[in-house]
Amino acid sequence: MQISARATALRRAIERATGEPAAAHRTEAGLRISAPVPADCGPERWADILGALSAADRWGASGAAGLTQIWVEIQEDL
Structure with a gap:
């Protein structure tokens, strides 16, 4: 899957x-x-x-079984 430069930068920042x-x-x-x-x-x-x-445009976190997972959503032209 190819993603935008914005998405790539955001993914790297999260990592x-x-x-x-x-x-x-x-x-x-x-x-x-x-x-x-x-x-x-x-x-x-x-x-x-x-x-x-x-x-990001929207973000949040969830947790279950001792694991916290963060997520972000960005508006992208599909």
């Missing part, structure tokens, strides 16, 4: 901030990128993660 690989997939609205957050994530790393997330 740097979390230290984990990020996955991207198309949605009806554009593109969603998600990545797990390490369990030992401290305040400094969360600050980096929130900085990366703020570049």
